[in-house]
Amino acid sequence: MSPQELYLDLLIRCVSNVVYGDPSISPWHDGKFSRKRRERGEDWPQQAHTMIGLKRLYNLRDLCLRTIDEGIPGDFIETGVWRGGACILMRGVLASRGDRSRKVWAADSFQGLPPPDAAKYPRDAGYNFHDFPQLAISLEQVQSNFAAYGLLDEQVRFVKGWFRDTLSTIPAECFAVIRLDGDLYESTIQALDALYPSAETRFIFPELLDEGLEPHHVREVWLFGAERADTFVDIAGVLALKIRALREHRSQLGPWDPAPMLRAWARRQGARRRLRAAEAFRRMVLVD
Secondary structure, eight states, X not given: OOHHHHHHHHHHHHHXXXXXXXXXXXXXXXXXXXXXXXXXXXXXXXXXXXXXXHHHHHHHHHHHHHHHHXXXXXXXXXXXXXXXXXXXXXXXXXXXXXXXXXXXXXXXXXSOOOOOOTTTOGGGTXXXXXXXXXXOOOXXXXXXXXHHTTOOXXXXXXXXXXXXXXXXXXXXXXXXEEEEOOSSHHHHHHHHHHHGGGXXXXXXXHXXXXXXXXXXXXXXXXXXXXXXXXEEEEOTTTHHHHXXXXXXXXXXXXXXXXXXXXXXXXXXXXXXXXXXXXXXXXXXXXXX
16 A cells, blocks of 8 residues: 555544444444444444444545546535544545645534424434434534644635535535535435535536537436435346346455345335335435
């Protein structure tokens, strides 16, 4: 590994605190540190600066590096930063590449989550994240966390307030990486509405603009693996094909056969809509 790769790997291990393995403060766990849960982002760490888990952190690192290496313009932003760990990693990526042209935007209320507006956003009914003080981290604390890594500078901008009031006012020309982590449907759709226009590809392929070709506008987003799915797709006719295609990823799967897991998962999802096999999504309409 190069020095830059080692730095980012260590940074990921530090913001997730797998180095010391602090316990979980999640009300749904026994409090003991679990490496498996920390890898998958399934606990609320007592001390770590992020709860998104190692897998998402490494994916975020790779996406940020790709925008730099491939010359994709735009800043980085996270909506819903908690203690700031993911944004700290974003800033670390810029530092590792010596990129002084981009900014990292950390958007949060810095006072926890709002109570769900079930009348306007019925998908949020029943969520009580606003009752957990563990999720309310002040702006001053997040800034202190950045400073602890030596990454608090003019390339980091903090956006304080509810997303409906703040995100559309951010003075950024475009975004290369947008990480949404607002927990509620309301927070997610507000972030998409405000930020998606800044994530178009018009600046990536200027030659297409010269030909009069404008970027395609995505009308819908289907969120795979959402807890409250509302759209089910019958995959009984293509499940065998999907399994064969996945088996071709031998370098990633090794000797493991994904077929039993996929068949069982598809049956469980299908049973929710009286289908033999299905995939479940949450459908979000961006453009009516």
